[in-house]
Amino acid sequence: MNATTQLTAADFKSDVKPIWCPGCGDYAVLSAVTKALADLGKPREDIAFVSGIGCSSRIPAYTNVYGFHGVHGRALAIAAGVKLARPDLTVLAAGGDGDGLSIGGNHFMHACRRNVDMTYIVMDNQVYGMTKGQASPTTAPDWCNSKLTPEGTGISPVEPARLALASGANFIARGFAGNLNDVARLIVEGINHPGFSFIHILSPCVTYRPEQREWKNAVHPSADASPAQLVAEAMHRLAADDGYTTGVLFAGNRPPFMPERKEKATFADIEKKFVS
């Protein structure tokens, strides 16, 4: 008796009210995630949604699947543990640019190369919102609106898609929160693609980065007919990219990492080695 095929996006939303500011791009991402999960057609209990700390990391509580809201920067490690322990679950991780690329940067690199079959959504607003507006690793060097770095950071930002590609991610896509249906489609594609899928979503912070309202005019689909399937080709495209190209940027075919688990011996066999 599987009634899950009839589940709608609304069935994947919880009754917890988000803490987000009015106008935050993350509302649209939440809607895109729940739409994607409804489209996927899996039972809610077979999905695990893991996050770290930050505004966007609050997202699991607003859904109706199993969730883990962990510590800052470690969402990918928890998510990998969930998937490695339970390959039958569909595993998603989500968070912001600070959580995923600053404090969690090392895990991002290794999650890309480890290629565990899971999907990672980064809601990038180029700012730390929860601590009230500091520069993040994706902030431009000359952004001066933080008291912490009044002269700007002076250091060049990370380009998440390039970093993902260089680190070995198997699927890379970029979306804009304003285009909800496109983002939902990218998430479904990411989940269905074997291995580690990275979905970079430009999700405006209207409170600390009101200028990001203009992103809707900056984003554009790729001029290329189809996603790059070779790393070299994807690198070439990303090197020339303006950071606003949306759609699937890379779809590789590296097999996912998953240790086989099978019982082959008894404790008694194992203990024999200690007999002196």
Added chain:
Amino acid sequence: MAAYSVSVALTGSGGAGAMTAGQILLDAASKAGYYGLMTRSMGPQIRGGEAAALLRISTKPISSLDDYYDVLVAFDWGNISRFAAELPLSKSSIVICDPEQGEVPEPIAQYGAQAAALPMKEIAGSVPGGRANMVGLGAAATLIGLPIEAVIQVLTAQLGRKGEEVLAASTAALRAGAEAAKALPAAAQLPATKHDGAERWNISGNEAAGLGALKGGIKFVAAYPITPATEVLEWLAPALDKTGGALVQAEDELASINMVIGGSFAGLPSLTATSGPGLALMTESLGLAVASETPLVLVDVMRGGPSTGIPTKSEQSDLNIAVYGLHGDAPHVVVAPTSIVDCLFTTQWAVYLAEALQTPALVLSDQAMGQSRNIVPKPAAVPYTAKRLVAEGTLEAYKRYALTESGVSPMAIPGTPGGQYVADGLEHNERGTPSSQASDHQSQMDKRFDKLTNFDYGNHWADIEGEGEIAILTWGAITGPVQEAIERAAEQGIKAKLISLRLILPASPEKMAEALKGVKKVLIVEQTHGQQFAKFLRAHYDLPQMAVVNRPGPLPIRPAEIVNRLLAWK
């Protein structure tokens, strides 16, 4: 020196084969019916550093080194000043050294032991393919009265697969050493013994911890290599593979502990192992496991600290961080094995406790137990395995953090319909929804404390032996030397009671009060500079008049020091 044992140290630069010789000697002693203990002292170098195999062979089970070595076989004198302090000798000890390597250096000569020259390299050179360590091994075995046939038996089992030529060369070198030993001065002799026929094990603390984890039901391990904990992982990797589990090497300790949290949340009993620096990195996420009530086991094989400290040598100085290192009020379980073989029981018990209480359980082992080997009677099987209280069936209006009588609430495992909840490090209400309300904080905090204090830990909280008006309170690897000191003190008319704490957290004040009935004085023995254990005891227990014997690592605390302190009280 105890009449029932002989102690032998084999030393040399890395590559000289001191460790190999030591392991063969330990195995041979076991074959001949003896019990034994072998600790190791290593320098920091990967290759070529100093190495010492420190053995004690005995007619009865032992878990302590003796006060000094009866025989020291030095293959060379490389870096001897770095670890001479770990090689105490008496005037009746014999130092076997190769004249080719020069005079006995002062740090060893100052002990006043008798030196005897044995040209090990030269003798090895006369045997085609012979090596000096086998000559030294043959001599050492013969000197202490261990039948050379037992050594050859072990050698045959170990080298058999390398071919007859290798075996013949080693056997010839061994026999040449045994022959040459006849010209050496007499050394302490092993008393005769006979194997009782009961099964015995040769096991290290790190292997025992791995086996305990496995028997407790651990199915998922994520970890990052670190000395001296790596062997726990190296042992577990193939063992988990054979028993339907999995081990993943993570990118760092932050990832290790969080992968373990994820694996446990997903339903598998999960474990990581590390040492001090790794534990420091993991403490934030240990708090997450406490708050989210996610069971996990963390084995910390302690080494000298702080910072990088002395990675290859033992100390008990992670007690404070294990007990107090988590931020916020974060009740959790800390247990400590009381011997090498007890690493098995205590780790297995830790899996049971973590799972039953839905909390992190830390196992504080140390280098002295982890990297030492012990010949022991086969450990008895115990019934402790992971039994997590889970929410089953199709759930409705499920509350993950429901307030219950015991404080433990049924945990829904992903895949359970209707059990969807969000595990959270944020304070939460019974349902798991984040909450900053005072009442939720109070009630959830009470729940997390109460579930630990309400639990029945049985009589495993401490190993208690003997009676007396004096009690010696200790823990971990120091338990062995204390047991031996109590035995020796009894011969001098001092009766003392051993209380070795296995359950460090939560504290057991009522059980301790019961154990201390009639005790007038307490001696605390620990291997820290800052008296961490004594301070912990004073914070949690009512103690009578007390004194402390403490020292940082790496020098082990030896039975005579403890006996002397007891005598001073007489």
